[in-house]
Amino acid sequence: MAKVQTSCPRCKSPVAADVEQVFDLNQDPQAKQRLLSGQVNVIHCPNCGYDGMVGTPVIYHDPEKELLLTFFPSEMGLPLNEQERMIGPLINQVVNRLPLEKRKAYILRPQSMLTFQTMIEKILEGDGISRQMIDDQQKRLALLQRLLSIPTAESRLEVIKQEEALIDENFFSMFARLMEATMAQGDERSARALAAVQQELVENTEVGKKIQDQSREAQEVIKTLQEASKDGLTREKLVDIFIDSADSEVRLTTLVSLIRTGLDYTFFQLLTDKINTFEGEKKAKLEAMREKLLGYVKEIDDQRQVQMQQTRKLLDAILTSPNPGEATKEHIEELDEYFMQLVDQELKNARAAADLNRIGRLQKITAVIEEASAPPPEIAFIEQLLELESYDERMKLMQSKAEMVTPEFTQMLSGLIAQTEAQNQPDELVNKLKEINRIALRITMMSAMKK
Numbered sequence: 001m002a003k004v005q006t007s008c009p010r011c012k013s014p015v016a017a018d019v020e021q022v023f024d025l026n027q028d029p030q031a032k033q034r035l036l037s038g039q040v041n042v043i044h045c046p047n048c049g050y051d052g053m054v055g056t057p058v059i060y061h062d063p064e065k066e067l068l069l070t071f072f073p074s075e076m077g078l079p080l081n082e083q084e085r086m087i088g089p090l091i092n093q094v095v096n097r098l099p100l101e102k103r104k105a106y107i108l109r110p111q112s113m114l115t116f117q118t119m120i121e122k123i124l125e126g127d128g129i130s131r132q133m134i135d136d137q138q139k140r141l142a143l144l145q146r147l148l149s150i151p152t153a154e155s156r157l158e159v160i161k162q163e164e165a166l167i168d169e170n171f172f173s174m175f176a177r178l179m180e181a182t183m184a185q186g187d188e189r190s191a192r193a194l195a196a197v198q199q200e201l202v203e204n205t206e207v208g209k210k211i212q213d214q215s216r217e218a219q220e221v222i223k224t225l226q227e228a229s230k231d232g233l234t235r236e237k238l239v240d241i242f243i244d245s246a247d248s249e250v251r252l253t254t255l256v257s258l259i260r261t262g263l264d265y266t267f268f269q270l271l272t273d274k275i276n277t278f279e280g281e282k283k284a285k286l287e288a289m290r291e292k293l294l295g296y297v298k299e300i301d302d303q304r305q306v307q308m309q310q311t312r313k314l315l316d317a318i319l320t321s322p323n324p325g326e327a328t329k330e331h332i333e334e335l336d337e338y339f340m341q342l343v344d345q346e347l348k349n350a351r352a353a354a355d356l357n358r359i360g361r362l363q364k365i366t367a368v369i370e371e372a373s374a375p376p377p378e379i380a381f382i383e384q385l386l387e388l389e390s391y392d393e394r395m396k397l398m399q400s401k402a403e404m405v406t407p408e409f410t411q412m413l414s415g416l417i418a419q420t421e422a423q424n425q426p427d428e429l430v431n432k433l434k435e436i437n438r439i440a441l442r443i444t445m446m447s448a449m450k451k
């Protein structure tokens, strides 16, 4: 991303903006999410307060969907040949990064979009999301805002009855996301207000009642599973739980999502043996269930596969970028445990192949990740103190590193003690932390007296 000097669309005063012009999924699988989020190429004008998009050409490339889209903002007021002069190099950049065998006909005919909005719609259309669906979603959003603005439960109920057609599963998941976001912001009052409205929706709509039943069923099966796990969850027990859950799609999918790893070859063999002890209708029903289970398992595995492919793409993009360390920093939010596993694996492969260049690049990535995930120095110090055996040893180390014993340190320590107690961790650990705390207080007092 480049910082460029541009001008505010409203007051024309100069503003520096982060501008991203090329959204190439071939290079960066996350680019699509970024573009769709609407958080790209926005400026905040310090002069007039304008908050919005800055006019800039944008290229979008999705090789899998064979989409190459260009957008040139009309407010830039440039003649067509000027536009082409600006867009041309960006398109070349996209094409050059694509391996020869993947350069298909679509690459020669970029589709130019008249507005940014049509570009977004075209991308969504590629995902099977139509204009109609977007309109419906906007209607749901409007209804949600309307409901939240009505002060009394009685009037809300009236609106809920009138608009029940709009209140579908989508509506509920939209509501759930809003609640999550509110909680994440720590806004408890709004979250409670939202929860009350959600309860009204659940009780007074058909879809709401259905969702409630489903979540009750899911809770029940989770409880069954927890009970069974108390003294070791065997495959035999698992088979019985599945057989008892055969009638409920919700129970089956909940179970599979929780214990995919338990559903291995041995499990299915045991299940088949058990099914064969039944006859007639019951047997047929259980056989149908086994087919369903195999389908769910495949679905989960396929999803995992797609995730792995995206992770690999991201790693390739980082490795081929001019500065892998910087590129890792840019993507640090997206890196998950799969990414680490893949980097470890690739590092092993590169060492086996004595590919020094690749080893160096991979090590730059791990260095950035390690730095980002390193604990704060206070925590590292507490860990070091916990490893010591006695009060005296701890006292000695803390006196020799008195500069570490800061107000932040004691604050963090009190937080840790409260947290460990709340989590019912072993008394030994809590006691050690309390001891460290006592020493810390003594050292703080001693140094205060010396002053």
Ligand SMILES: [Zn+2]
Residues within 6 Å of the ligand: 008, 009, 010, 011, 012, 013, 045, 046, 047, 048, 049, 050
């Ligand atoms: Zn302005």
